[in-house]
Amino acid sequence: MHEFSLAQNIVEIATEQFHGHNVRKIEAIDIEIGTLSGVVKEALEFALEEAVKNTVLEKATIRLIDIQARANCGACGNTFDMNDFFGVCPACQSPQCEIISGKELKIKSLRIDY
Amino acid sequence: MLNLFLYIWKDRVYVSSNIINMCGTCGCQDNHNHNHLHIGKPSEAEHHHHHDEHHGHHDHSHGHGTEIQLEKDILSKNNLLAERNRGYLEARQVFAINLVSSPGAGKTTLLERTITDLSKQLHFAVIEGDQQTMNDAKRIEATGAEVVQVNTGSGCHLDAHMVNHSMKELSLPVNAVLLIENVGNLVCPALFDLGESKRAVVISVTEGDDKPQKYPYIFESSDICIINKTDLLPYVQFDVEKLKASAGQLNSALEFIELSATTGKGLELWYNWLADATGHRIEKSKAMNE
Numbered sequence: 001m002h003e004f005s006l007a008q009n010i011v012e013i014a015t016e017q018f019h020g021h022n023v024r025k026i027e028a029i030d031i032e033i034g035t036l037s038g039v040v041k042e043a044l045e046f047a048l049e050e051a052v053k054n055t056v057l058e059k060a061t062i063r064l065i066d067i068q069a070r071a072n073c074g075a076c077g078n079t080f081d082m083n084d085f086f087g088v089c090p091a092c093q094s095p096q097c098e099i100i101s102g103k104e105l106k107i108k109s110l111r112i113d114y
Numbered sequence: 115m116l117n118l119f120l121y122i123w124k125d126r127v128y129v130s131s132n133i134i135n136m137c138g139t140c141g142c143q144d145n146h147n148h149n150h151l152h153i154g155k156p157s158e159a160e161h162h163h164h165h166d167e168h169h170g171h172h173d174h175s176h177g178h179g180t181e182i183q184l185e186k187d188i189l190s191k192n193n194l195l196a197e198r199n200r201g202y203l204e205a206r207q208v209f210a211i212n213l214v215s216s217p218g219a220g221k222t223t224l225l226e227r228t229i230t231d232l233s234k235q236l237h238f239a240v241i242e243g244d245q246q247t248m249n250d251a252k253r254i255e256a257t258g259a260e261v262v263q264v265n266t267g268s269g270c271h272l273d274a275h276m277v278n279h280s281m282k283e284l285s286l287p288v289n290a291v292l293l294i295e296n297v298g299n300l301v302c303p304a305l306f307d308l309g310e311s312k313r314a315v316v317i318s319v320t321e322g323d324d325k326p327q328k329y330p331y332i333f334e335s336s337d338i339c340i341i342n343k344t345d346l347l348p349y350v351q352f353d354v355e356k357l358k359a360s361a362g363q364l365n366s367a368l369e370f371i372e373l374s375a376t377t378g379k380g381l382e383l384w385y386n387w388l389a390d391a392t393g394h395r396i397e398k399s400k401a402m403n404e
Contacts (some may be wrong), residue, residue, distance in 0.1 A: 002271060027180075031188070038305050038331045049221050085330040085364050095363055105189055105305075106305065111287035112181040 003043040006105065007051035013107055024093040028061040028111040034104040036085065045053040058078060069102020135277045168302040169377025171348065175281065192306055195274035203292065209392045210281075210292040212308050214332055216325075217298030217318035220342040222250045223314065224375040224384075225293055229257040232385065236392070237290050239284040243297045260284050273303035274309055291392060304331035312391060318343040319352040319401075326361040338369045338387065345374040 010031065016025055018108050033039055041064055071082035076096035080087075080104060088095045187193065203210050213221045222242075240261040242250045251263035254270045262280040264272060276293060286292065294310060296303045315336040317325055320343055326333045333339065339361055341354060359371050371387060373380030 002305055005269070005271075005273070005302075005306075006188050009191060012191070013184075013186055013188070017184065021182065038301075051313065086360075096366075103186060107184045107186045107188060107288055110185055112180055112182060114180075 001067060002065045003039060004047040004051065006039065006044060007047035007083040011051050013053045014060075014110065015027055015111055017053060017112075021114075023112040023114055024111040026056050026060045026110055027113055028063065029057060030063045030065060030110075032065050032067050032104045032106050032108045033074065034067045034069055034102040036082065036099060036102040037067075039105060040102075041066070065108065066103045067102055069099060071097040071099050075099050086106050118355060129268045143365070176325055189305065189307075192274045196307035196309040199274055199278055200311075202281070203286075203309060203311070205285055206290070207288050208286055208290045208292050208293060209312075210301075210308075210310045211391075212294045212296055212310035212313045213316060214296045214300070214303045214313065215298060215323060216300050219298070219316045219318040219321065220375050221295050221298070221316050222253055224340070224342060224373075225295060226253055226257055226376070227375050227389060228293075228384070229254070229259045230387075231381065232388070233258060236323070236388075237287055237289065238280075239286055239290055239292050241280045241284070241292070241294045243276070243295055245297060264296055267367070270297060271306050272296050272301050272308060278307045284305075289392075291388070299331040300325065300332045304329075304335050312337040314338045314340055316340045316342055317357070319347050319350055319354075321352075322395065323353045323357040324360070326357065326364055330364050333368065334364045336365065336368060338371065340384065341372045342375055344372050344380060345377045 003044075010029070013027060014029060017023075031073065033041055033044065045062075045064060048057075052060070052062070055062050069077060069082040071087060071089075071093055072079050073089035073092060074096035076089060076092040077098070078089050078091040080110055082097065082099060087098075089097055139320045148235075168258065199210075208240070213225070216290055217219050225240060230238075232238070238259040239260050240251075240254045242254060242261060242263045243264070243266060243296055244250055245268070247265070248263045254261040264276050264280055266272065266276070272294065281292060282294070288380065296308075296310060313336045315332050315338075317339065319341065322328070337359075344354075354372065361368055361370075369387070371383045373384055375381070
C-alpha cells in the first residue's frame with residue numbers, strides 16, 4: 001500500500017524538476033530500488049501506472065532498477081550479497097552483518113527534452 | 115489563505131486551522147487531503163486540509179544536457195519534514211514515541227494505562243492514527259490527555275506531514291511526552307520517519323512469534339519491542355524467547371519489555387524505560403502513582 005505514496009512522491013519530484021528546468025518533456029526516469037528497501041517492485045509499477053496519469057510522467061519511460069543488497073561481515077570483514085535480513089556471512093557464518101547497500105529508494109536520473 | 119478558529123472547551127483553548135490553497139507552516143506541496151478531527155471540539159466537526167500544488171523553482175547547474183543526474187531519495191520530502199518535526203520537538207524538549215503494531219495488539223490500552231498511571235508526573239499529548247473513526251481519540255480523551263485524531267482515509271500509515279500539522283495543534287509544553295499511535299499495520303509505517311525520538315513496536319502474544327521473520331522492516335527500524343498481553347501466555351502457543359532471538363538477529367540494539375497492559379504486570383519496566391528515555395523526568399521508584 002505504501003507503494004502508492006512512493007509513486008506520488010516520484011511524480012511530485014519529477015514535476016518539480018519539470019518546472020525547475022523549464023523542460024518541454026520528460027522522456028525517461030530511472031528509479032533505483034534496493035532489494036531490501038521494503039518496496040515490492042511490482043506493486044510500485046502498478047501504483048505508478050495510476051499515479052502518472054495526467055502528469056509530466058504520463059508519457060515517460062519509467063525504469064525500475066534493482067540494487068542488490070550487500071552486507072559487510074562484522075566478524076571477518078567479508079562483503080557479500082544479502083538476500084534477506086536474516087542472512088549470515090557465507091564465509092564465517094556470523095550473523096553480525098551490516099547492510100551496506102540495498103535500502104535505496106531514489107530517483108537516479110531524468111532524461112529531458114528542452 | 116489561512117483561517118484560524120479559536121475555541122475554549124473544558125478550560126482548554128483549542129486552535130483550529132482551515133488551510134486552503136497552500137500550507138503556510140511547512141510549505142508542503144502535497145496533493146493529498148487528510149482530515150484532522152479534533153476531539154473536544156464542541157461540534158466535533160472536522161476540518162479539511164487541502165493542499166494545491168505549487169512548484170518550487172530552484173537553480174541547478176546541470177547546463178543544457180538532456181540527462182539530469184538527480185540521485186534524489188524518493189522519501190526525501192518525508193525525511194526532511196521528519197527532521198523539522200524532530201527539531202521542533204527537541205527545542206521543546208518533548209520526547210516523542212511512535213508506536214507501531216498490527217491492529218489489535220493493544221497500543222491504545224497501553225496508552226490509556228500509561229497516561230492514567232503517570233499523568234501526575236508527565237504531561238502527555240497524543241496523536242491517534244486510524245483509517246477511520248474517532249474511537250481511539252475518545253478513549254484517550256477520557257484519560258484527560260490532549261489528543262488529535264488523524265484519519266488517513268485510505269492511507270495505511272502516518273507520515274511526517276500529518277504529524278507536523280497534528281503536533282502544532284497540541285499545546286506540547288516543555289518536557290511533554292508525545293505519544294504517536296500509528297495506524298495498525300506492521301508493513302508501511304516502517305518506511306516513514308515521523309521525527310520521533312524513539313520507535314516502539316508492540317506485539318501481542320496472541321499473534322505469531324514469527325512476526326519478526328514475516329515483517330522484518332518494522333523490527334529492524336524500532337528501538338524497543340513491547341510484548342503485550344503476557345497474561346494470555348498460558349493459553350496460547352507463543353515462544354517469547356524465539357521472538358526475542360529472531361528480532362534480536364534483525365536488530366541487535368532492540369530492547370524488549372514483556373507486560374500486560376490489562377493486568378498491569380510488567381508495566382513498571384515500561385515506566386522505567388520511559389523514565390530513562392525522558393531523562394528521569396519521572397523518578398523510577400515513584401514511576402507509578404499508587
